Amino acid sequence: MEQTSASGVSYVMPVLNEAGYLEAAVASILAQDYAGEVEIVLALGPSTDGTDAIVERLIAADTRIRSVPNPGMDIPIGLNRAIAASRFPIVIRVDAHTELAPGYTRRGVETLERTGAASLGGVMIATGRPGFQAAVARAYNSPFGLGGGAYHGDRAVEGPAESAYMGIFRRELFDQVGGFDESLRRGEDWELNFRLRQAGLLVWLDPKLRVSYWPRSTWARLARQFYATGVWRGELVRRLGGRNPLRFFAPPVLLISLVVTVLLTPFAAFGLLPTWLLAITGLAALGPLAYLALLVAAGITDTGSLADRLRFVAVVATMHLSWGAGFLVGVVRGARDAVDTSRTES
Secondary structure (H helix, E strand, O other), rough: OOOHHHHOEEEEEEEEEEEOHHHHHHHHHOOOOOOOEEEEEEEEEOOOOOHHHHHHHHHHHHHOOOEEEEOOOHHHHHHHHHHOOOOOEEEEOOOOEEEEEEOOOHHHHHHHHHHHHOOEEEEEOOOOOOOHHHHHHHHHHOOOOOOOOOEEEOOOOOOOOOOOOOOOOEHHHHHHHOOOOOOOOOOHHHHHHHHHHHHOOOOOEEEEEEEEHHHHHHHHHHHHHHHHHHHHHHHHHHHHHHHOOHHHHHHHHHHHHHHHHHHHHHHHHHHOOOOHHHHHHHHHHHHHHHHHHHHHHHHHHHOOOOHHHHHHHHHHHHHHHHHHHHHHHHHHHHOOOOOOOOOOOO
């Protein structure tokens, strides 16, 4: 594609309580070597950490940056508002907890034109400050943590994809399927790409597109984030049934087997269970035992001190069990008004 005739690009970003990360995210956009016109539209939620002042300063410093209000804080609504206010035919979602690698925009637009995709994404490379956040980043990048997803870690292969991380969209095709579903609070990107695929449109993964992601930095926030994500995945299972990937069912199955094992093992030890229930207890125990072996393997293959390895193992377990608990709640009763409070509460 000739850069002299490059399409205009609108970056859209939901922003809420991102004082520690927003400026770096915006700087990574402004540093892109892209020849076309660009703009940044921030969907600004009701922050309480000084983010608003940072946004005002950024807007005053660069006329390409502006904001739209997102008083309800919901990410899909904020994204739709930002896209509605945008001007250009290509939309690039950027999260305030991320930083785009050099050349991301140029490569993304070239890939969009080369493949004819409606939506494409790259690879998330989690990064963290030493200590807990670094352990979370390793879990994101590891096959023991979130490495099963195509866009986590370094094993991705270019080609058609189930979803696109953050996403680079053709605006007209985004509008064609109705934009982000505003009834969702999590999982909106996967659901949008699902509708694009259902419409016969192409979703594409280009692993040369790299995005640095800063994960949650405390135990409580990590657990709340994954619980909320699990709740909304359970909601999507209620809506879409078996059209969800099988890997999403592993954490809830693990949690069920763990609960069954803990509740029934004491009765089994004293011979208080009938044969059929004893057999169920034995089968249920296979799940926790296999998972314990996985955690041991994760700790052995991780790097760093013994404390680093133990922290990594605990983070992986927190991710899986919090997500699994949320998933079961979402499947049983629906997401209702579940909110990810990991950035709104300390």
